[in-house]
Every structure is written in C-alpha cells, then in structure tokens.
Amino acid sequence: MTAKLIHGYEVVIGFETHTQLATQSKIFSRAATAFGAEPNTQACAVDLALPGTLPVMNREAVACAIKLGLALGSHIAPVSIFARKNYFYPDLPKGYQISQFEIPVVQGGEVSFFLGDEKKTVRLVRAHLEEDAGKSLHEDFIGQSGIDLNRAGTPLLEIVTEPDIRSSEEAVAYAKELHKIVTWIGICDGNxxxxxxxxxxxxxxxxxxxxxxxxxxxxxxxxFKFMQQAIDYEIRWQIEQIEDGHAIQQATVLFDPDTGETRAMRTKEDAADYRYFPDPDLPPLHISEQWVQEERAQMAELPRTMAARFVADYGLPEYDATTLTQSKAMAAYFEAAAKACGQAKLASNWIMGEVSRRLNMAETGIEQAPVTAAQLATLIGRIADGTISNNAAKQVFDALWTGESNDVDAVIESKGLKQMNDSGALEKIIDEVIAANPDNVAQFRAGKDKAFNALVGQIMKASKGKANPTQVNELLRAKLAG
Known part of the structure; x- marks a missing residue:
C-alpha cells in the first residue's frame, strides 16, 4: 500500500523501546529494583562500580529476553556478548553502560497489529540486554540538581525496529501492541x-x-497521547525546515507537553562516539536450546496464538480476534461468555461494542466491569432465542451495568421487554396494519421496498416494540404475497 504523504513528504519512523524487566534484583547485582525508594538507598557497590567489584549476570533477566524472543518470533542467539558503551554523564557512575552491541541476545522478529481494519507489520532489528543509568533530579526552585542512583543497574531490554513506521498513528499502534506483549508474557509491568x-x-x-x-x-x-503529539509536531517542524531551505541536523530532542513542541537537547551520537568494546568483566552469554525449550514450555498462550485459535475455534474474523486479545482479562472475558452462550460472534460484538464503550466512559479495565461474562452470556442467549430484541437488550444491559439488578430475566420481566412471539396475536396486528395502509401495500406490490419498511414500522409501533422483527418480516411478506 502506498504510504500516506504529508505535504508531499513521506514520514519514516523507527522505534527504540526501553523495557524494564520485572526482576526482583538488578541485572548485575543483588540490589533491589522496587520503585519509589528513598534516593540512593538501592544502589550497591557493584552498581557504583567501586574498585574490586565485579558484575554477575542475573539469570532471570536472561529468561525475560528468551521469552520476548519467543513471543516475537525472533532468533535467540546461543552466544551473545556484553560491551561497554562509554559516555560521561553525572547519573552514570561507571563512566560507561554495560550493554550489547555487535551480538545481541534477541535478533529479528516482528510485531503485527491492526490500524483500523488494515493489518500492519513492523520488523525488528534486535533486542539487547543492558543496564539502566541513574536519574538526574533538577530542583528549579532552589537552583540545584541531584543524582539518584537507585535506577543504576536496573535490567532493561532495548527493542529496536527497522524504519518501517509511516505515521504517528502507526507508531502509537505499534507501541500499544508491544506494550501488550511485554505485559502479557510478564516480563514488564508496563507502567x-x-x-x-x-x-x-x-x-x-x-x-x-x-x-x-x-x-x-x-x-x-x-x-501514548504525548507520543502522537510529539511525532506530529516533529514531522511538521522538519517539513517546514526543509521547505525553508534548511538542512536537518541529526539530534536528540525532548517533547514538552506544556508547549506541545520538541526541542533539541544535544547533537545525536553515532555508535563510534561510544567507543564500544567487549566488557572484560563479563564472559559471553551462553543460552542452550534446552533452556529455550524450558522457557517455551512455561509460557502462557501468546496473544497471536490465542487470536489464531479464536479464528479457528469460534469462527471470528481476524480483526475481532486481535481486538479481543488486547489483554488476558479481555480474552478470558470473551471466552467465558462465548462458551456459556454458544454465540461467539454475538459475544464479540457486544464486548467490542457496548462493553468497551462503557469501560472507556468509566476509564477502567474489563476486570472492573460490573456486568460479568456469565451475565452477558445470559443476555446474549435471550437475544438468540428471540426472548428480547436488540433494543430491549440494551435496556437490560444498562440495568445490569448501573447495578439496578443482577438478574437478566428479572429485568426483562419487570420492564415488560419480552418480544411478542405469539404468531396468532402478531398476525392480528399485521392484518390490521395492512387494512389501514392500502397505499403502502399497493406501492410494495408495485416494487417499492420502502413501502414494506413503512409497514414494518407501523407493526412495531402497534406492538409497542415487542414484536419479533424477524417474525414480522416473514409473516408480512407471506401475507403480501398471498
């Protein structure tokens, strides 16, 4: 598909995502990684690179890398190398960062997602293990800066894409999909x-x-909101600069959400500027095929595998299956409802429609939905067996959602929402409407379908909305054909 152009320019975006791994200790030390501790209380001698200390690889961090590689269809390198990335900054106590350069642990792979109804795929270059730096704290009100080294040594996986993304919308959709994957497989809390x-x-x-x-x-x-704003501003800025005859200078920029603008922080470094070389304190990382298979056996069903199963087992369109596997909780909710009511597509429609709309309004997740999967299944069952219409079902759903009742059938009874399925009573109403609307009858028999819809509307009105629309259509056509 041809890329969307902005003022005659094609946008090219590549992503680097730093994913903090959900380990209890740091990547090369036993110091804790808990968020929110008092500054500099979770930085040990190894994190500070004090003389005589040596880094020791955290096995759980490697396991996280293996899981990511399996989830993304990547190659997991049987041997990978750690390197020193040299730069000088106040929050980097060693004067270098331990990372991976020439041979990363995870190589290749891809992330697929939907943008609207269109499926997109972003190719990955690599994902490499590295340690985080500390954090500079700037106290403007006293004109001083401080250094908090609690984050120093926190394990990260940096996930790097090919420049495959062509718009800010694609960028956000990719980031959301990657966020879903790393939280789904449990290697990152995603905060x-x-x-x-x-x-x-x-x-x-x-x-x-x-x-x-x-x-x-x-x-x-x-x-995600700032992500789209920042990229959109940067695109506009670069196009304006080029159109005004200025060359774009490679740089690192920050986004200011208060102004909605990006601003240059420093000229962008290349790999040569970091003077990478193998870390002499860390041996090559060896990952056996047995270890990979052990991690594979322990992993939960992946979202893309589950989506494929929803297509195969429940006959869902791929778009529905992908949407319903945005989180484990939503997938579990759908599957429970679909199994209970036996109407998978109806369950999908309700969850992607009314349930999601209400959750978005409440700014909450499906875990907090006041309507349970079992209740939704019962409601869908009453639609499927003709007890209530779709419009009546929305009234029932509203009563369940607002806590008016937790019993589907009780709401249907109390509000008088049962459809009229008595063919005798319905035929009487149809006969009366036909007799009272000879012009519409004549127009329908002359080939005008709109007249038929007008008759259906009159019948529904006469039945106070309780007539079964499918039954109305069948009986009315039979009578008009006679």
Whole structure:
C-alpha cells in the first residue's frame, strides 16, 4: 500500500523501546529494583562500580529476553556478548553502560497489529540486554540538581525496529501492541509513568523515492497521547525546515507537553562516539536450546496464538480476534461468555461494542466491569432465542451495568421487554396494519421496498416494540404475497 504523504513528504519512523524487566534484583547485582525508594538507598557497590567489584549476570533477566524472543518470533542467539558503551554523564557512575552491541541476545522478529481494519507489520532489528543509568533530579526552585542512583543497574531490554513506521498513528499502534506483549508474557509491568516502558522515536521525512532523510530522536516518550503529539509536531517542524531551505541536523530532542513542541537537547551520537568494546568483566552469554525449550514450555498462550485459535475455534474474523486479545482479562472475558452462550460472534460484538464503550466512559479495565461474562452470556442467549430484541437488550444491559439488578430475566420481566412471539396475536396486528395502509401495500406490490419498511414500522409501533422483527418480516411478506 502506498504510504500516506504529508505535504508531499513521506514520514519514516523507527522505534527504540526501553523495557524494564520485572526482576526482583538488578541485572548485575543483588540490589533491589522496587520503585519509589528513598534516593540512593538501592544502589550497591557493584552498581557504583567501586574498585574490586565485579558484575554477575542475573539469570532471570536472561529468561525475560528468551521469552520476548519467543513471543516475537525472533532468533535467540546461543552466544551473545556484553560491551561497554562509554559516555560521561553525572547519573552514570561507571563512566560507561554495560550493554550489547555487535551480538545481541534477541535478533529479528516482528510485531503485527491492526490500524483500523488494515493489518500492519513492523520488523525488528534486535533486542539487547543492558543496564539502566541513574536519574538526574533538577530542583528549579532552589537552583540545584541531584543524582539518584537507585535506577543504576536496573535490567532493561532495548527493542529496536527497522524504519518501517509511516505515521504517528502507526507508531502509537505499534507501541500499544508491544506494550501488550511485554505485559502479557510478564516480563514488564508496563507502567509508563514510572518509566518501566519508555519509547524513543527516530523521525525523518523524505520525498517519495529519495534516500532516507536525517533523523531526529525524540527521547523518553512516556504516554501514548504525548507520543502522537510529539511525532506530529516533529514531522511538521522538519517539513517546514526543509521547505525553508534548511538542512536537518541529526539530534536528540525532548517533547514538552506544556508547549506541545520538541526541542533539541544535544547533537545525536553515532555508535563510534561510544567507543564500544567487549566488557572484560563479563564472559559471553551462553543460552542452550534446552533452556529455550524450558522457557517455551512455561509460557502462557501468546496473544497471536490465542487470536489464531479464536479464528479457528469460534469462527471470528481476524480483526475481532486481535481486538479481543488486547489483554488476558479481555480474552478470558470473551471466552467465558462465548462458551456459556454458544454465540461467539454475538459475544464479540457486544464486548467490542457496548462493553468497551462503557469501560472507556468509566476509564477502567474489563476486570472492573460490573456486568460479568456469565451475565452477558445470559443476555446474549435471550437475544438468540428471540426472548428480547436488540433494543430491549440494551435496556437490560444498562440495568445490569448501573447495578439496578443482577438478574437478566428479572429485568426483562419487570420492564415488560419480552418480544411478542405469539404468531396468532402478531398476525392480528399485521392484518390490521395492512387494512389501514392500502397505499403502502399497493406501492410494495408495485416494487417499492420502502413501502414494506413503512409497514414494518407501523407493526412495531402497534406492538409497542415487542414484536419479533424477524417474525414480522416473514409473516408480512407471506401475507403480501398471498
């Protein structure tokens, strides 16, 4: 598909995501990783690189990398190398960061997602293990800065994409899908506000068919809303600069949510600037095929596998299956409802429609839904067997959601929502409507279908909305054909 152009320019975006791994201790030490501790209370001698200390690899961090590789269809390197990434910054106590460069632990793979009804796939370059740096704290009101080294040594997986993304909407959809995957497999808590899932977007623009433009990296995007705003602003800024005759300079930029603008922080470094070399204190990381298979056996069903099963077992469209596997909780809710009512597509429609709409209004997750999967299944069953209409079902659902009642049948009874399924009574109403509307009858018999709909409307009105629409259509057509 042809990429969408903005003022004649094609947008090219690559992503780097720093995923904090859900381990109890740091990647090369036994110091804790808990969020919110008092500054500098979770930084040990190893994290500070004091003389005589040596790093020791955290096995659980490697297990997390293996799980990610399995989830993304990547190659898991049987041997990978740790390197020192050298740069000087106040919150980097060693003067270098232990990372992976030439041979990362996870190589290749892809992330697929839907943007509207269109399926997109972003290819991955790599995911490598590394330690986090500390954090600089700037107290503007006293004009001082401080360093908190609690984060120093926290285990990260940096996940890097090919420059396959072509819009801010695609970027957000990709980030949401990756966020779903890492939280689903349990390697990251996904808390963006606490910095557990931080995204950097490399943005450039070019005329179609031209070489890739110079990219600027937007650092530390910690919400999906700001992510889209930052990328959109950066795209507009770069196009304006080029149109005004200015060259784009490679740089690292920050997004200011108060102004809605990006601003340059520093010129962007290349790999050569970091003077990577193998870390002499860490031997190569060996991962056996047996270890990979052990991790595979312990992993829960992956979202893409579950989505494929929903298509095969329940006959759902791929779009529905992908949407319903956005979280384990939603998938479990759907499956419980579908099994209980035997109407998988109806269950999917209700969950993707009315249930999701209410959850969005309440700004809550499906775990807190006041209508249980069992209640929804009962409601769908009453629609399927003709007890109530779709419109009546919405009234029942509202009563369940607001806590008016927790019994589907009790609500149907108390509100008088049962459909009229007595064919004798319904035929009487149809006969009366036909007799009272000879013009519509004549128009229908002359080939005008709108007249038929007008007759149906009159019948529904006469039955006070209780007539079964399917039955009305069948009986009315039979009578008009006679």
């Amino acid at each position: 963006m506000q606490e910095g557990s899932f931080r995204c950097d977007a490399n943005v450039s623009v070019r005329k179609p068919g031209q070489p890739l433009g110079t990219r600027r990296e937007i650092k530390n995007l910690n919400s």
